[in-house]
Amino acid sequence: MSQRRDYYEVLGVARDVDGRSIKAAYRKLALQYHPDRNQGDASAEEKFKEAAEAYEVLSDPNKKALYDRHGFDGLRGSGFSGFGNQDMGDIFAHFGDLFSDFFGGGGFGRGGPRPMVGHDLRSDVSITLEEAAVGLDKEIEVHRTKACVDCQGTGAERGELAVCTACGGAGQIVSGRGGFMIATTCRACSGAGRIAKAPCPTCAGRGRTDDKRTLQVPIPAGVRSGNKLRLQSQGDAGINGGPPGDLYVVIEVEEHALFARDGAELHCELHLPFPLAITGGKATVPRLSKPDSTDEASDIELRIPPGAQPGDLLRVKGEGMPELGGRGRGDLIVHLNVRVPKDPDDAQKKALEQLAKVFPETPEVTALGAKRSERRRRGGKPSFFDRLRDAFEVD
């Protein structure tokens, strides 16, 4: 360093500062000018070295006393030449233990094992349509890993770690050649900077153990198949001190015997006896019941318009599924069908013959799937029934 700055000035501390504040000030600078954060920045490297040197002197009572009394000359007399000409690897090795403290178990090194988020987990939950309509708290069992209690996730017996001698605790071996800094992960400690004195017998050195947990998952009303609920931090334990992953609960809503679901709409089919289809009248469809409820849900009353045709739709407002997030409810769509008697008895045959006389219609051929309205357009003016039906039709 060409111009040497006062060590107290470098760390930004007063001359009567205590040891803890010196360390804290140095930590701040070491983080700020760490080569990982300032790749290829030579001035950051200078600052990093300058701060390391200042800390080296001010944290050592003997060196500090010499410096306080005689300045840089006093130190030179003691054989301390500063860090200006040392390479980064030496500095890392020199402060290895301290850096492990600063950077969380040495996980700061380039290529070293950074703290990693644990794996996300997935749990599939199947619920009934009734349950999806009202929401519920569902109990699920989750198999996951958690940090080993006996070694606090370190993998070391009784949590006892030693500074890795191969890398001095830095987790990496840094070598400088011709201005290039090459960092490689320390093989001895896999970059952790510390190694177990002995592997933890509980987790066999993994740092994690298997865990089984029962969780209450609040499933909101209106969920659909495929919806994912994220339970933060309920996944596998983190690695190298990282945070745990998340748990995703994937919902599957079972098929219902009566109601098909399309988004917030429910669909069912209502088979009308043919006289009712002609004259119109009243009919009922069941309401989706409350889960675990023993009392019958009240039926929904429908007014069937006269002249109802197979495929006609009746929309019942608000009798569908709730929208997720409490924004209203979908409708129930009732698909009308007409039941044609298969095996009339003699009395019915007689009545049908009478019927045929008063409805002297002949079969008609149309294009496949042609809409009734189009047929009517081609076939003449709409009947009273047609007009009535249009008032109810939604398709």
Ligand SMILES: [Zn+2]
């Ligand atoms: Zn190592």
Ligand SMILES: [Zn+2]
């Ligand atoms: Zn353990």
